[in-house]
Amino acid sequence: MGPASGRTEVLSVIGVFGTLLVTVSALYSASDDVVELSPSNFNREVIQSDELWLVEFYAPWCGHCQSLAPEWKKAASALKGIVKVGGVDADKHQSLGGQYGVQGFPTIKIFGLNKNKPDDYNGARSAQGITDAALNTLRSIVRDRLGGKSDSSSGKKSGDSKSGKKDVITLTDDNFDENVIGSSDIWIVEFFAPWCGHCKRLEPEWAEAATEVREQTGGKVKLAAVDATTSQMLASRYGIRGYPTIKIFHKDEDTPVDYDGGRSKSDIVARALELFAENAPAPEMKEITNEDVLKKTCDDHQLCIVAVLPHILDTGASGRNDYLDVMKAMGNKYKKKFWGWLWTEAGAQAELEDSLGIGGFGYPAMAAINARKMKYALLKGSFSEQGINEFLRELSVGRGSTSLVKGAAFPKINNVDSWDGKDGQLPVEEDIDLSDVDLDDLDKDEL
Structure with missing residues (x-):
């Protein structure tokens, strides 16, 4: 079975994990005051514009984006005629998201005086917070223009090639x-x-x-x-x-x-x-060393792929690196999917393993998790490039079986030290001094 096209893969994975949409559609419509942006009009509408733009990079499947949508629409209506408010479906237009370093959703950028260097918006995800930020930026632009700073860096045509x-x-x-x-x-x-x-x-x-x-x-x-x-x-x-x-x-x-x-x-x-x-680098393989690593990675991505690798004493550094190399190869193959990649050592996060039903198949093990639906699927084939590729491909065409995460929430995550890249060390056993024991004094019947 050949790999499905990229877009079909994404839609099918979403279907596997219970998304209710039959097809992925944009969060905004022509009736909204949010301007739909894409690679075909972004340069013309935003980069070559004299106006201030607030642009949200979103994914239709993203729960946080769905929560933001009504506030974003409200802000767009309030700022109509004053500040432009746009939206980019960065799941569909991945090249545009990649251009601005978008790694999670939603990401909001403010395109002000220098259109080639937008600022990140990290304020409240409310209409009030968004409009306040827009008006503050607008005041700043006006002050800069009064001071003689031009928009020459905005990327507009100046007539001087x-x-x-x-x-x-x-x-x-x-x-x-x-x-x-x-x-x-x-x-x-x-x-x-x-x-x-x-x-x-x-x-x-x-x-x-x-x-x-x-x-x-x-x-x-x-x-x-x-x-x-x-x-x-x-x-x-x-x-x-x-x-x-x-x-x-x-x-x-x-x-x-x-x-x-x-x-x-x-x-x-x-x-x-x-x-x-x-040609962007493959995603980072992050070790689960605390709760923040797990939650941020899984909350910020459509899927998070979690591997549980054998104990370091069972594989040594060389064996562990072999497993990580397999993951890196697959991360690179699927890098345009906006998936997060995590790993942990067997036993280090026992409660997480239990919540994902890991244990019956031995180690290494792997699960693909949709944190918004709290559903997961387990790798049942070999932990190899071929096996993992078949696992992810089966999910992408809707043939994988999924289960609810135990308790419908992530369990407590232990704080552990990150792996130092070295072989494991056996615990040092305490030496017992037998020099003072006189065997001749022992009762012969006890010998």
């Missing part, structure tokens, strides 16, 4: 391999000809996109240009027959991939950010 052109890297026959081949960064390379009309029209879009992509990805995605009329070896090497031709170079791929997206700045930026999200 030179400011962005500096971020387009010029590549030639001589420097291409040393910069691109084997690089850990992603390179999007335009092959152009100076006389080409389409290339001239693309140039300002490419230049402005280069600046925004550099800022949003920390330089991990690079936009470059090759004059194919002077670097003919490169043009021949990659079969360039028309202009402009754009190719994407990955470290892990032997041959580049053709770019077949739109030629506007927003199209280029959106594709670059998708590539950035796809």
Whole structure:
């Protein structure tokens, strides 16, 4: 059975864990004053806007997001005509969420004077708290403008393409391999000809996109240009027959991939950010050392995957790291699902094991938990990349069996020291001194 598509997987997992929605729909509709944002309109509506924006990154399945929705709508209505209020379904538009480092839901960002560096909103999740923050930010923007601070950093077009052109890297026959081949960064390379009309029209879009992509990805995605009329070896090497031709170079791929997206700045930026999200690091494998680690991870993610690994005395450091490597591989495979990954040592959180029905299958063991429904499913196959992948895939197509967490709540979590990465040490036994015992004095009948 082949893996289901990403969107189908997410919807099916939600179905397995008892979500009542047949399909995932946005929390906001056209009748609300909340503007629906997506990669296709975000740059135009928010980044290139003179207005202050409050943007919520949410997931329709997220209980906290559902609780916030009426307050967010109320705030949007109160701020109508004064401050823009938007919403991004970051479960559907994961590249946009990844662009702004969204790891949990809901995440609220304030796009003020510098649109490329939004501020986090950490205030009360009430209409009053949201509107107060918006008006305070608005006052701050007005004061900055009175003081002469401009909106030049907002990403709007200024008519001077030179400011962005500096971020387009010029590549030639001589420097291409040393910069691109084997690089850990992603390179999007335009092959152009100076006389080409389409290339001239693309140039300002490419230049402005280069600046925004550099800022949003920390330089991990690079936009470059090759004059194919002077670097003919490169043009021949990659079969360039028309202009402009754009190719994407990955470290892990032997041959580049053709770019077949739109030629506007927003199209280029959106594709670059998708590539950035796809190549983001795998999620962290967190050890359950206290209650906060468990609750935050499970509350902030659609699913949390909990592994119970054998005692360190049974596996040693090498064996434990082998299990953690398997988890990391699966975390990387499913990293775009916004799942949390946790592990604990057998016996360290005995009450948690009991609440998840772990014990009958031995160690290592694994459970996938939906904290909002307090339901879980157990891995019954092998603790291997294949076994775990089949487990998660079966859940994603609605074929896994689930159970209620015992007591419908997480049990008490013990505070434990985090693993130091070393082999375990057997407890030191106390030596017994027998030097003063005279066996000759013992009754012979007792011998």
